[in-house]
Amino acid sequence: MTESVETAALTPAADNPISGSSGQTGTVVRSSAFKRILKNPLGLIALVILLGVVLLAAFANVLAPFDQNFANISKTLAAPDSVNILGTDSSGRDVWSRLLFGAQLTLLSALLCAAVAIVIGLPAGLVAGYYAGKFEAVANWVVGILMSLPGLIVLMTIRSAFGPSVWIAMIAFGVLISPSYFRLVRSAVQSVRNELYVDAARVSGLSDLRIITRHIFSVVRAPIIIQTAAITGVAIAIQSALEFLGLGDPAKATWGVMLSEGFKNVYLTPSLLFWPAFAMALTIGALVLLGNAVRDALEDGEKIKHRRKKTPAAQDAAAASAAKAARTTVAAVEAGTEHHLVKVTNLGVGYPQADGSIKKVVDDVSFHVDRGEILGIVGESGSGKSQTAFSILGLLPDTARIVAGAIQFDGNYTVAPGEDKVNQGRLSKLRGKRISYIPQEPMSNLDPAFTIGYQLVTPMVRVLGISKAEATTRALKLLTDVGIVNPGRTFKAYPHEVSGGMAQRVLIAGAISCEPDLIIADEPTTALDVTVQADVLDLIRDLQRRLGVGVILVTHNFGVVADLCDRVVVMQNGRLVEEGPVREILREPKERYTQTLLASMLEGKEPMSMLVPAGSPATASSIAKENAL
């Protein structure tokens, strides 16, 4: 269900000669991820800060007025002046100079840490994710051990064994933190390992190395960049923490050593503590922000801002007041149409676009369904057939707008003329009770965490207000009604324990459980095998006759239409092409589009003959349409 909604909503090309051709024919503009980072104010600030810090560190030798360890004993703990612009520390060393040299060492060692972690984690993750098997099992053990080690204690041990070198500490920390890369890479690789394009590359004879570098590495590149930004920040923090504890190398200036030094004199000169802490906070903060900006830039292309209607103010106000009026007192439906179970009048459904326009996916569609009648809505993907069905159910996504028309159910408006959204208050009283729904994918519409029985009983208890015991008896009877041989067993089963055809029967049982007047079935047999489809169609026909309900059947299959429907609506690109009794539409279609569709059926065709006669006008236009997308 969501898929069809998304297709209609997100692929403007597929269904859209109506709303103008803005941006649909030309090549799509792809803005690079880097440009998007620059457009993000936080990303830009982070980049500027990091660039500044890196430049200061790189040119420390030039910029620093003193050597990092040059001590002027006569001038300790001095306040800032023209010579020592940030003052001096307890040994009379220049704070500004030490800050610059400290940046050099701190940043380089943090990068070393990240590099070590990547060198270990990335290849191991790629291999474990791609080949799985023994290597993965062993690697997982090693990772488990590494992660269970108490990091700080290990680092202290290493210090006492190898001396107070910040480089050794950071290499060790890189090893300790490499599991984070390993896990990231492995799960990313696992998610694409069985993609068909990787299979296709194998069939093309690509070596594993080529497949990994070409098809798989691109998937992990972005997460690696984000992770590195975070890890570098963590490394700076851990390194400084060690040095703050006095485990650093006192001969080398780093931010952590300065912090430790400043802390000793916190009461005398608090600024000694402030500057290294400020440098750290700035750098780590910028790294985190940069990571976020990279993620944002890579994850979504364009966000569509939720704007209100872009109509002129006066019109807007008029529409608003009309909607308000409609909300308080629902207008009466047009006289003489109350007997229709459902009547859709000039319905238009649209999605607001980034540029403020509204893209219509359903345009000027009118039809009705009477009690005891099966109406088929036929069309190809992007024809708006599912959107039409969902607007009757009131299950359109939040971004959707009813841009025109009205829907009435049993003599009352569910969408009154002038309203721009489905009125959930009115519809929720009907949905599940008087209007029910059979979805396309039976398996994804049953919750795997609950038994089938529970999922049948709960709605009945809620909607019909009957006791649980009564609902259980009813559910068992319903399961028998839909042709399930052993209803008791199915009742207790979890969804994964039944087949797709069985699951669809369960959903049909659920759909009729509250004695609806209207059933909306959205491609109810598309996901099923042909033999199972035939059984489910028999079941729907049988139930429809027995209960006398109205059915709206959304499908792309003319065979299914012929099997079930009384009347047919043909849709294309959001518009209604043709409507009529099933025999008329299938035997003597008037519209060229319907003729083309029926001509595409394989039934009764000469095998191995061309289906689309070359040069026919219908073909030319449809190929043009296909190519224009």
Added chain:
Amino acid sequence: MTETVALDAAESSPARDGLLRVENLVVDYAGKGFRARKFRALTDINIHIGQGETLGLVGESGSGKTTLGRAVLGLAPVSGGKITFEGQDISHATRKQRRVLSRDMQVVFQDPYTSLNPALEIGEILAEPLGVQGMEATAAKMRVKELLDQVGLPSDAIHRLPREFSGGQRQRVAIARALALSPKLIVCDEPVSALDLSTQARVLDLFLQIQKDTGVSYLFVSHDLDVVRHISHRVAVMYRGEIVEQGPAEVVTRNPEHPYTQRLLLASPVPDPDRQEQRRADRHRLLEEQRQQAEQAGVPA
């Protein structure tokens, strides 16, 4: 020509079944967990495909038809039996042998949305198999243009990404990739199942046209008997990991012998209410007959 091919293929002359031969093939998948029972996906499969011939493979989901295609391509483990391609045993071909084989054997998958790497441009996707075989960049570029032309895509598609195309067009790209090395056999795994009706018709036309022009053979896997009847010379019907019936397309898809194929044939609805009503009645009669036969045979239905 199509008529004669269909009839010729019925009786497999030695020249015709030379391309691909699968004998007593068994595929087992390891079960989940330690010492779990193996899952037998294919049992004792025997098929053969001649040059320029299409073998249609039809069956329901889980019948093993996709696994058979994958076993031929080396993507599924062969536990027993033999697959020969042009007389060479390829049941356990190494990666190196596969690279040589990929010149002659290619694939088109069902889902045009996941069979193309979303991060690569169409030109890069099509040039990939050419590069593997050592073709130079300029020559590859020429070939890519030719391929796009052959499958009816505009030449400006080279620098576009898969997501800028519709399902039907993506499937054309996938077909172009399969054609890149002028293979002798293309394994088509439900290549039109994800497509709209009118798109499906055009893509089927494309498959037929390509076969006419290049003489390529197809192993055409589909769940749709109508599609298989339309495109195949011979048809094999799979049910629960076995081939239950195999023969000339016209015979198998119109007068099937096996009860499962009979059920399959009558289950597919026809686009006319009255004929469909007739077919429905026939189906119910058939199901009743088969049930009675099963009862008489003492097997619970």
